Amino acid sequence: MGFGGVLGGASLSAWGAGLTQEQVGWNEQAGEFVLPPLPYGASDLEPHIDAQTMNIHHDRHHAGYVRGLNSALQALQEVRLGGDTKRVEALSRDLAFNLGGHLNHTLFWNNMTPGGSEPSEELVSRLEGSFNSYEAFQAHFKAAAGSVKGSGWAWLVFEPLSGQMMILQMFDQQDGTPPGLVPLLGVDVWEHAYYLKYQNRRAEYIDAFMRVVNWREVEQRLNAARSAARGR
Numbered sequence: 009m010g011f012g013g014v015l016g017g018a019s020l021s022a023w024g025a026g027l028t029q030e031q032v033g034w035n036e037q038a039g040e041f042v043l044p045p046l047p048y049g050a051s052d053l054e055p056h057i058d059a060q061t062m063n064i065h066h067d068r069h070h071a072g073y074v075r076g077l078n079s080a081l082q083a084l085q086e087v088r089l090g091g092d093t094k095r096v097e098a099l100s101r102d103l104a105f106n107l108g109g110h111l112n113h114t115l116f117w118n119n120m121t122p123g124g125s126e127p128s129e130e131l132v133s134r135l136e137g138s139f140n141s142y143e144a145f146q147a148h149f150k151a152a153a154g155s156v157k158g159s160g161w162a163w164l165v166f167e168p169l170s171g172q173m174m175i176l177q178m179f180d181q182q183d184g185t186p187p188g189l190v191p192l193l194g195v196d197v198w199e200h201a202y203y204l205k206y207q208n209r210r211a212e213y214i215d216a217f218m219r220v221v222n223w224r225e226v227e228q229r230l231n232a233a234r235s236a237a238r239g240r
């Protein structure tokens with residue numbers, strides 16, 4: 009089973025399109041995903057995101073999604089061979105949840121960079137085109153992240169048909185949004201992402217996240233998505 013076979017056809021396909029096989033840890037020989045290492049050290053985002061949170065979040069939570077993803081794929085393979093289609097419904101949900109969790113976290117680690125960064129003038133003017141002003145974008149993004157009920161995410165996405173950037177909420181790990189949206193910047197607001205350091209002060213965590221954003225990565229994903237949209 010190739011990488012395209014895993015991601016193709018589902019609404020998550022565009023969600024993973026900004027990532028390389030290496031970034032998502034797809035092992036062709038083994039036919040399974042391997043937890044990719046963090047793209048920097050666990051303490052490198054301090055004081056904004058603490059090392060203990062990063063270690064637990066990556067080594068336990070993200071690892072759990074990769075494990076769940078591999079077992080769902082394996083079990084679905086057995087179902088196909090054995091013809092026991094009664095398990096398809098539950099396994100399909102497991103697959104969507106864990107694949108979503110794996111891709112979301114892989115995007116999230118790459119959305120951050122030690123010391124943070126500033127968006128380029130070009131990216132700021134594109135954000136102004138979609139959100140009126142950079143300040144309005146920031147306020148909108150923080151409000152979306154701050155108001156997710158329960159576990160979920162806020163995402164800045166590119167919508168290829170309109171060429172606009174949009175901000176949306178995602179619940180749990182699944183891409184419950186229309187297919188084709190390209191993720192540009194996501195913040196995990198599950199409690200495991202911030203509770204050790206910020207407890208119930210989610211807004212402080214979101215402010216801290218904004219200080220370590222990897223705007224270069226955001227801009228690269230946006231440029232790739234814009235070229236793909238033009239080439240359609």
Ligand code: MN3
Nearest residue numbers: 069196198201
């Ligand atoms: Mn998480």
